[in-house]
Amino acid sequence: MSAPTVDADPAVLPETLWAGRSRMLMIQETLIGPFLFFCALVTVVTTAGIVLVLGTEAFRFFQMPEVSAVDFFFGTKIEDDPVSPRFGLLPLLWGTFVIAFGSSIVALPIGLLSAIYLSEYAPRRLRSVLKPALELLAGVPTIVYGYLALLLVTPVLKRLLEPLGLRVETFNSLSACLVVGVMVIPMVSSLSEDVLSAVPRGLREAAYGLGATKFEVSTRIVLPAALSGVTASFILAISRAVGETMAVVLAAGIRPQITLNPLTSIETMTAYIVAVTNGDASEGSAKYQSLFAVGLSLFAITLVLNILSGLVLRRYREVYN
Amino acid sequence: MSPIMPEVKAVPNVSSGGAEPLPAGTDVPSTAVLSTRDLNVWYGISLALRDITIAIPRNQITALIGPSGCGKSTLLRCFNRMNDLIPSARMTGEITFEGLDLNSAETDPVSLRRRIGMVFQKPNPFPKSIYQNVAWGARINGYRGDMDELVERSLRRAALWDEVKDKLNKSGLDLSGGQQQRLCIARTLAVDPEVILMDEPCSALDPISTARVEDLMDDLKSEYTIVIVTHNMQQARRTSDMTACLMLDDGAQHGHRTGIIAEFSPTDRLFTNPKDPRTEAYITGRIG
Ligand SMILES: Nc1ncnc2c1ncn2[C@@H]1O[C@H](COP(=O)(O)OP(=O)(O)OP(=O)(O)O)[C@@H](O)[C@H]1O
Ligand SMILES: [Mg+2]
Numbered sequence: 001m002s003a004p005t006v007d008a009d010p011a012v013l014p015e016t017l018w019a020g021r022s023r024m025l026m027i028q029e030t031l032i033g034p035f036l037f038f039c040a041l042v043t044v045v046t047t048a049g050i051v052l053v054l055g056t057e058a059f060r061f062f063q064m065p066e067v068s069a070v071d072f073f074f075g076t077k078i079e080d081d082p083v084s085p086r087f088g089l090l091p092l093l094w095g096t097f098v099i100a101f102g103s104s105i106v107a108l109p110i111g112l113l114s115a116i117y118l119s120e121y122a123p124r125r126l127r128s129v130l131k132p133a134l135e136l137l138a139g140v141p142t143i144v145y146g147y148l149a150l151l152l153v154t155p156v157l158k159r160l161l162e163p164l165g166l167r168v169e170t171f172n173s174l175s176a177c178l179v180v181g182v183m184v185i186p187m188v189s190s191l192s193e194d195v196l197s198a199v200p201r202g203l204r205e206a207a208y209g210l211g212a213t214k215f216e217v218s219t220r221i222v223l224p225a226a227l228s229g230v231t232a233s234f235i236l237a238i239s240r241a242v243g244e245t246m247a248v249v250l251a252a253g254i255r256p257q258i259t260l261n262p263l264t265s266i267e268t269m270t271a272y273i274v275a276v277t278n279g280d281a282s283e284g285s286a287k288y289q290s291l292f293a294v295g296l297s298l299f300a301i302t303l304v305l306n307i308l309s310g311l312v313l314r315r316y317r318e319v320y321n
Numbered sequence: 322m323s324p325i326m327p328e329v330k331a332v333p334n335v336s337s338g339g340a341e342p343l344p345a346g347t348d349v350p351s352t353a354v355l356s357t358r359d360l361n362v363w364y365g366i367s368l369a370l371r372d373i374t375i376a377i378p379r380n381q382i383t384a385l386i387g388p389s390g391c392g393k394s395t396l397l398r399c400f401n402r403m404n405d406l407i408p409s410a411r412m413t414g415e416i417t418f419e420g421l422d423l424n425s426a427e428t429d430p431v432s433l434r435r436r437i438g439m440v441f442q443k444p445n446p447f448p449k450s451i452y453q454n455v456a457w458g459a460r461i462n463g464y465r466g467d468m469d470e471l472v473e474r475s476l477r478r479a480a481l482w483d484e485v486k487d488k489l490n491k492s493g494l495d496l497s498g499g500q501q502q503r504l505c506i507a508r509t510l511a512v513d514p515e516v517i518l519m520d521e522p523c524s525a526l527d528p529i530s531t532a533r534v535e536d537l538m539d540d541l542k543s544e545y546t547i548v549i550v551t552h553n554m555q556q557a558r559r560t561s562d563m564t565a566c567l568m569l570d571d572g573a574q575h576g577h578r579t580g581i582i583a584e585f586s587p588t589d590r591l592f593t594n595p596k597d598p599r600t601e602a603y604i605t606g607r608i609g
Contacts, residue, residue: 202445208406210458210512211435225448
């Protein structure tokens with residue numbers, strides 16, 4: 001027990017008390033690094049593979065005699081003519097834009113307000129129930145939202161709007177915007193709630209200490225302090241709406257057109273990819289190859305949006321470090 | 322323990338008379354602005370403060386000292402109902418502010434907090450410009466005068482004007498810790514409070530900034546009533562007129578840490594001739 005003995009006679013200590021590390025542990029340690037690296041590699045390689053395939057196939061598409069890049073990026077027509085087919089991206093871009101814009105009108109305000117409610121107003125008990133419930137919305141398969149649009153939202157829209165003399169088509173962008181909007185609410189509310197709650201309590205107390213009401217504290221101190229995080233959640237939600245496929249196909253249909261009428265059918269880039277894949281386009285035909293060009297464009301858009309939200313979020317982190 | 326207890330319990334009654342004027346001999350000429358009577362505060366089921374009876378004299382600096390966890394911040398936060406923001410906090414007893422029952426349902430905590438400002442331990446300027454930091458509170462309280470003038474006056478009052486007058490549009494977060502704390506004081510002064518509560522305002526500051534804040538407090542006490550929590554005995558001694566020494570109650574139920582007032586006296590008396598043995602032990606560094 002006494003320290004001097006131990007110091008004087010170190011032979012008592014080592015082998016009996018300290019077994020040392022087993023060889024197994026050493027082997028584990030040398031293998032674990034490469035294994036983890038391999039796991040990380042899988043995702044990187046997959047992403048690189050996707051970009052590579054999309055890139056080379058899109059390149060082949062633009063090399064085809066019946067295709068011109070200018071016509072693709074600036075054309076307003078998609079025509080399945082066997083002699084001179086037209087592949088204009090603009091109607092698809094427009095369709096995608098309509099869905100992203102329309103669903104944002106639904107999702108951003110509702111998502112943000114519920115985030116403010118959850119983080120600033122809701123009693124802790126209620127929040128611990130409400131937040132997971134909201135996140136559950138994100139777990140509903142998107143095709144369910146598609147059927148919801150087709151079987152519930154559109155009939156209701158018809159019932160409401162047709163007496164006013166408006167013609168509501170079975171496939172229309174309005175119902176698609178509504179369901180996609182509801183679909184991405186949890187993304188906005190959950191992420192925004194995280195950044196709002198992360199605003200230091202000291203800021204809130206300072207504001208309350210000056211005689212601010214809860215509403216003033218929430219909207220004029222907490223929200224501005226978390227603005228970049230909230231913006232990042234908006235961008236992610238929009239990027240999700242841009243990439244949404246099944247709900248949009250089922251609700252908005254596949255008619256490529258540039259129109260301001262929300263009661264008529266449109267076609268988004270994702271819907272085009274579904275339609276062509278399911279159609280009769282033979283492998284190697286221009287129509288088939290156009291898939292990759294559209295896919296690459298879509299990939300570029302969502303990539304830019306995601307990078308943007310990452311940049312915005314990073315700025316937010318810098319404010320408090 | 323038993324020989325100490327009765328004496329301890331007697332002290333608050335002797336040295337502070339609740340809402341009544343303080344007894345003669347305490348060298349306190351003015352009446353109380355804020356006073357509590359038999360205040361108990363709970364967090365959930367644990368009693369954090371027991372039987373607090375104290376009167377904060379007008380235009381003086383009152384220091385709250387005592388070991389960590391004895392409820393100094395809790396008491397301070399009762400004075401402007403900041404504890405309302407903590408769902409588990411509950412209190413019984415009476416707090417009077419200028420004759421107003423602080424805890425009654427009619428008292429609006431929002432307008433009360435404008436009259437009883439607070440400066441926190443960690444400087445917490447808003448992530449806004451220096452100008453906006455000062456103007457914000459005044460603006461939400463509907464200040465209709467010349468805002469530029471108010472901002473300048475408040476910053477001058479907080480002894481910060483000369484250092485920031487050329488960069489009013491810079492973020493308040495770009496200032497040094499000491500400057501940030503004076504910015505927070507300026508922000509509090511801008512809403513024209515009657516009482517300023519300070520919770521260890523210098524604990525994050527270097528000695529020079531601390532000295533500036535202390536000078537400032539001395540300057541402010543002609544117009545304001547100041548209550549300051551501090552762990553720094555010298556600071557309490559240097560700055561305050563009255564000192565309350567809080568202690569953990571030995572008789573509290575096992576596992577609960579309950580704060581009580583061991584002694585409340587004029588500062589020079591408390592430090593030179595403490596009546597309570599535990600106060601003496603604390604200020605000479607044997608407790609806490
Ligand atoms: N929000 C809270 N919820 C639950 N208990 C709390 C809360 N705040 C404080 N307490 C408890 O109340 C007691 C008093 O805390 P308080 O912060 O008032 O002490 P203090 O004297 O200011 O200590 P310090 O000198 O360390 O700041 C402590 O036991 C603490 O654990
Ligand atoms: Mg404290």
